[in-house]
Amino acid sequence: MSSFRQPSILPGFGLTLGFTTFFLGAVVLIPLAALVMKTATMGWDDFIKVLFAPRALASYRLTFGASLLAALVNSVFGFIIAWTLVRYEFPGRKFIDALIDMPFALPTAVSGIALTAVFAPNGWFGQFLAPLGIKVAYTWIGVTVALTLIGLPFVVRSVQPALLEVQRDLEDAAETLGAGRFYIFRRIILPTVLPALATGFTMAFARAVGEYGSVIFIAGNLPMKTEITPLLIVIKLEQYDYAGAAALGFIMLVMSFVMLLSINLLQAWGRRRLVAAAR
């Protein structure tokens, strides 16, 4: 026991750890194990057949492509918004800052129908985009727009604290030594915020890959064209194809593990950077 934990006079370790692991096991781990076991009971050939079915492949392409694009858009605009909120004082700044968390708090079904209403061909923005030949709703662009909305707070909230860490006197010193704006950005600001930006990007990407509610309304859900992988799982379940749903779910679960691991590694990288900078 003594090697398992460091001694402490505070009580309740056994009780709280026991309750925590029991609850975690019952609600999260055993159900996830059921998914893995269900996948294990299907033969290897069946597993491969589900995984590489043309309809599944098309859904991966859309899910990962749109998620990647959305995370990239968020990296650019999330950085700009974080910069605006940290560096500039303007009326309504606090209000905007509070609103950034909206996609966290807003139910995904609501953002789904609202974005569809805005971007549909007769919607507020859709009616101006339609004559230009740009169809947003019911295409991959709509999927990307929905995934951009739900990923935005991850990038902004990662980058904001990192921008506060940038040493302003370093920027001033560089400027007095004749450095241009872009040079200062590239050599001082970017290196400081890069780990945070990468973390935010990965979080936004991970969240987007699994997203369901806000996408299915705007996607149109045409097989092979605008069908995301989570929707394919739901369709398989509705057809009582439990094994097929489990196989796709298993692959998405593995992806989640990989991304969670990358996020942890990126955060550790960011902390090391900060410690190194403080020395």
Place this chain on the structure above:
Amino acid sequence: MAAGPSKAILAELASRPGRDTRASSLMKAFFIGTSLLFLAALLFAPLAIVFTTAVSKGLMPYFTSFKDSDTIAAIRLTLTVAALVVPLNTIFGISAAWCIAKFEFKGKSFLITLIDLPIAVSPVISGLVYVLLFGIQGWFGIWLQDHDISIIYALPGIVLATMFVTFPYVARELIPLMQQLGNDEEEAAITLGAGGLMTFFHVTLPKIRWGLVYGVILCNARAMGEFGAVTVVSGNIRGVTTTMPLHVEILYNEYNFVGAFAVASLLTLLAVITLIIKSLVEWRTGYQRH
């Protein structure tokens, strides 16, 4: 008049090209303008359209849409689910935060990763795992059927799936906060003879209460708004197993836009209230997350 720079020096400093003030204000305008345009298109417009569509046929149809018996049933079910899920996850969150923040033990970071897992997992999978356990063809499906217990397509399944999705929220708020506050005061209380519960309620709880409030309301917002996980386990039996977000989908697919956006406007208000409480908590404590 020896102190302070002379007027000539000040004028010279102001005219120096070092900081180009005109370019600076252009940059500022560019950043603020781009931010506002991006947010207007992606966030403000969808928020506004929820309310304008809800009242597009006037205020009367908006309010009568809440008299629909299925809508009332959906609101009641959502409140029931939240009333069951939020207290359970709050107890879990406090328990997890206590053992993780107050003690050093092997495998702690692994435990934290496992607690965070539901956030990284697709909501559809959160529902799928319970169908695989308790569905007709699931591990316990036959046994449950024999004993006439329904979990999937019924309240227990909806509660379990919602619990899975909102599992980490309270713990994630409390763990960093309690780690930051340290153990000194608790150790002093224990040394002076206070019991564990007394120490928690009189020493720890007052220090963490605002973080706890925020964790609980965020957990509540996610519980009431969960869509993907609940879709999978609910079976969409109208007026019976449809929560508010699922009812929005049903009304929307029936082209009842006023009704759909009316229910959506309630959920949007919930999100707005959640953010207001969050701002109040941050203002009250002066503590910023992350």
